[in-house]
Each structure stands twice: as structure tokens, then as C-alpha cells.
Amino acid sequence: MTTTLEWRGTFENEEINQLHAEGFNHEPGDDDWNGLLSRFSLGWVAARDAQGLVGFVNVIWDGQVHAFIEDTLVADRARRQGIGKKLVSVATEQARAAGCEWLHVDFDDHHKSFYFEACGFRPTNAGLIQLR
Numbered sequence: 001m002t003t004t005l006e007w008r009g010t011f012e013n014e015e016i017n018q019l020h021a022e023g024f025n026h027e028p029g030d031d032d033w034n035g036l037l038s039r040f041s042l043g044w045v046a047a048r049d050a051q052g053l054v055g056f057v058n059v060i061w062d063g064q065v066h067a068f069i070e071d072t073l074v075a076d077r078a079r080r081q082g083i084g085k086k087l088v089s090v091a092t093e094q095a096r097a098a099g100c101e102w103l104h105v106d107f108d109d110h111h112k113s114f115y116f117e118a119c120g121f122r123p124t125n126a127g128l129i130q131l132r
Contacts, residue, residue, distance in 0.1 A: 004049075005046070009045065013031065016053070016056060019075060042067055047083050056073045061098075065102060088115075
């Protein structure tokens with residue numbers, strides 16, 4: 001099945017809410033992704049196949065040199081096909097084209113091989129405070 005990736009690709013809020021729920025194992029919400037992304041994102045990558053939205057990654061930024069990968073999602077039915085790696089690759093290219101010097105990502109331990117081996121991130125020291 002052919003998958004197309006598009007920087008700042010169009011989508012319906014319901015599609016992202018459904019994909020997010022599947023990816024992060026929660027009930028679908030009714031978030032206004034179009035509104036959120038237009039306010040806070042450098043851009044995003046949407047992946048589609050003949051059945052609809054199968055992948056998504058959000059690239060937020062500080063408006064200067066730092067960009068951040070958030071919400072890397074691939075539908076269950078489309079996993080293990082390289083779509084996640086392609087999503088991050090397009091996000092990386094577009095962040096570089098926008099003049100960003102650094103692309104950050106944080107993730108749970110079980111995603112180490114994806115981000116380090118497949119996508120080319122390197123380990124770095126970072127800090128985190130859980131607020132809720």
C-alpha cells in the first residue's frame with residue numbers, strides 16, 4: 001500500500017484525536033488540533049494511505065533555533081513499515097530548512113532504538129519535572 005507524507009498536511013481533528021488515542025492508549029478526545037498546531041507548531045507531517053491518516057508527527061519550536069519532536073504516531077495497521085522513520089526524517093529536513101540548529105526529542109525507554117538507531121538522535125543529558 002502506498003503511503004504519502006506531507007509537511008503541514010491537512011487533516012480533520014477527529015483523525016488526529018483517533019490516532020493519538022490509539023498511539024497513547026486512551027479514549028479519543030475532542031481536541032482542536034488544527035487550532036493548537038497553528039498556534040504552537042513550526043509544522044507537522046501527516047502520512048496517509050488509501051484508508052486515511054496512518055501517521056503524524058508534530059514539530060514545535062521556540063521561534064529561533066530549537067525544534068522539538070512531539071506526538072510521533074503510526075496507526076497499528078501501518079507499523080513496522082518505516083513510516084515513523086520517514087515522518088521524523090521529513091520533520092528533521094523541514095526544521096533544518098526553517099533555520100533550526102537543534103532538534104530535540106524525549107521518549108520512554110522502549111523507544112530508544114527507534115530514535116537512536118533508526119532516526120539518528122544521540123543521547124544527551126536532559127532534565128524533567130513531572131507537573132501532574
